[in-house]
Amino acid sequence: MNNTVDTLIPQVGVITDVRIDTPDIKTFRVVTPDGKKAFDHKPGQCAMLSIPGVGEAMFSITSSPTNTEYMEFSIKKCGCVTEWLHQAEVGQQITIRGPYGKPFPVDDAFAGQNMLFIAGGVGLAPLRSVINYCRHYRDRYGSIDIVYGSRSKDDLLDYQEIIDEWSKDAGVNVHLTIDREQEGWDGHVGFVPNYVKELGFDTNKTAVLCGPPIMIKFTLEGLIDLGFNKEQIYTTLELRMKCGVGKCGRCNVGAKYVCKDGPVFRCDELGELPDEY
Amino acid sequence: MRKIVLEKIDLLFEAISNTMSLYLPVDQNDGKAAYTKWEEGKKWSEALNTVKSPKDFFFPQTEDMMEFKVEGKNIEVIDTRKASEDFVVFGVRACDVKAFDILDKVFLVDPCDSYYATKREHGIIVAVACNKPSETCFCSAFGIDAADPKADVSAWKTENELYLQANTEKGEKLLKALENVTEEATEEKVTEQKEQIAKIMKKLPLADLDTSKFGGGKTDEFFNSPEWEELSESCLGCGTCTFVCPTCQCYDIKDFNTGNGVIRYRCWDSCMYSDFTRMAHGNNRNSQKERFRQRFMHKLVYYPENNEGIFGCVGCGRCVSRCPISMNIVKVMKNLGGKENE
Numbered sequence: 001m002n003n004t005v006d007t008l009i010p011q012v013g014v015i016t017d018v019r020i021d022t023p024d025i026k027t028f029r030v031v032t033p034d035g036k037k038a039f040d041h042k043p044g045q046c047a048m049l050s051i052p053g054v055g056e057a058m059f060s061i062t063s064s065p066t067n068t069e070y071m072e073f074s075i076k077k078c079g080c081v082t083e084w085l086h087q088a089e090v091g092q093q094i095t096i097r098g099p100y101g102k103p104f105p106v107d108d109a110f111a112g113q114n115m116l117f118i119a120g121g122v123g124l125a126p127l128r129s130v131i132n133y134c135r136h137y138r139d140r141y142g143s144i145d146i147v148y149g150s151r152s153k154d155d156l157l158d159y160q161e162i163i164d165e166w167s168k169d170a171g172v173n174v175h176l177t178i179d180r181e182q183e184g185w186d187g188h189v190g191f192v193p194n195y196v197k198e199l200g201f202d203t204n205k206t207a208v209l210c211g212p213p214i215m216i217k218f219t220l221e222g223l224i225d226l227g228f229n230k231e232q233i234y235t236t237l238e239l240r241m242k243c244g245v246g247k248c249g250r251c252n253v254g255a256k257y258v259c260k261d262g263p264v265f266r267c268d269e270l271g272e273l274p275d276e277y
Numbered sequence: 278m279r280k281i282v283l284e285k286i287d288l289l290f291e292a293i294s295n296t297m298s299l300y301l302p303v304d305q306n307d308g309k310a311a312y313t314k315w316e317e318g319k320k321w322s323e324a325l326n327t328v329k330s331p332k333d334f335f336f337p338q339t340e341d342m343m344e345f346k347v348e349g350k351n352i353e354v355i356d357t358r359k360a361s362e363d364f365v366v367f368g369v370r371a372c373d374v375k376a377f378d379i380l381d382k383v384f385l386v387d388p389c390d391s392y393y394a395t396k397r398e399h400g401i402i403v404a405v406a407c408n409k410p411s412e413t414c415f416c417s418a419f420g421i422d423a424a425d426p427k428a429d430v431s432a433w434k435t436e437n438e439l440y441l442q443a444n445t446e447k448g449e450k451l452l453k454a455l456e457n458v459t460e461e462a463t464e465e466k467v468t469e470q471k472e473q474i475a476k477i478m479k480k481l482p483l484a485d486l487d488t489s490k491f492g493g494g495k496t497d498e499f500f501n502s503p504e505w506e507e508l509s510e511s512c513l514g515c516g517t518c519t520f521v522c523p524t525c526q527c528y529d530i531k532d533f534n535t536g537n538g539v540i541r542y543r544c545w546d547s548c549m550y551s552d553f554t555r556m557a558h559g560n561n562r563n564s565q566k567e568r569f570r571q572r573f574m575h576k577l578v579y580y581p582e583n584n585e586g587i588f589g590c591v592g593c594g595r596c597v598s599r600c601p602i603s604m605n606i607v608k609v610m611k612n613l614g615g616k617e618n619e
Contacts, residue, residue, distance in 0.1 A: 078558060079557030254500070
């Protein structure tokens, strides 16, 4: 018997709540069998979830570390593991290990800054953790702007929380947009990168981006056009992973491993890496 | 330093085997050498090296990691790790010894991989100098001395004798236990042997392979080189190079449903395979060119960047002799390294 701890050996987690967010995204609440949070994490970090016999995959932890009771994962149905999870009911056990990766620098570079969060589709999942962290420690940050877009109103993740909580906070401005006109939607219509340019943000902000690669690319260009420096912009990447600790060899971009050197990268650092993500 | 006459080498193997498992290169039915557990009648191979590297001893091609019991909605995680027992790997070449250092820097850094670490802790390596390095050898390009391999025990095979020198505590313990079958020796013959090997090394066709163009921080210089296109054109993506390579460490984690539970195991994987990085939403290395480039950039640029300049290749030459289309790291280095390397 080997008594050492090995990060590859997971613990058991229980799904205690399943929230249907959109037609293809559900948010799962997970605790240990004795009802506790599986481990502490920082905003932007990830966890490996698995269903034995089906597979294991990396997901960003969408709940904020300030939530001490449970962890949440917003998961889009798009592959083996996620399809299985989408059929899971409350009470289902899974396995969980982590936390993995470098978090957003919420207590360092972000401290005292005006924050601009920009997300597309399920890209809001990793940002929700840091948004709620900043809301929790509201006095540590300046203004908070959130630009969030999706294909349609029905595809907006965390919609109820955005309407009921985020948009009611003092000093928090929420800017929602959907790709095409839709009945019952009187908000903005258009793609996120264009909306960001239309809103024309002042450059006295730290921007955090997450979404489909194409959205990130054009939004980044838009921010640069507005006068932002790459040093002011952060994003979070996702590549295929097996170990989560820089050993299985598949999530590297150049000499960096997304699992341990990322997933959070500052855009100037990212710019130094080869274009292979 | 100790020695034993080669005629009596079986006594040495027997003495080791009495207390622990001993593995050494043995010629197989196909005439090729493979590490095999010693038992009476097994002969130490004369071959320069084995087809597969000895990385299997610490990082097996497949390895069970844990089990799960699944009952209804409930899961039980069963830690199936076993304590390792001491074992000896005999006859390891200098290149393969260096490869263990390279793997150590991946598996033993925090968070330490316990599966690898336990086996590494219990493995005792007896390295043997290469009397007849081959024309596919280029270990010297990576600063490895085939005449003086440094492991727990270093050994030199002369015409009639095997000389043994302990370098570590583990090695000293092993030689102490073998005092009955070995005798005290002077270094004379070994020095002679080293000089002979050094002469051969200088004459090898790949002796002048220049590594100085490569290393950490050279991503921009090589990533977009037009040469990748032609170099990778014939690559079949078979992954043979990664499987015979003593330093390739990419792995996959998979589940096997036994019908009675689930075994989670680890197995070698290859960055040369098309599904290696494939995700539900796409693949960041879609072409064989990108996958081919990844393998060589990793060994020549990325690994050194993360490991104080140490290259991820030891010049064992296995990929040189095994690639079905005769493409290998030597050709890559010559093509990318500029005119000086041609």
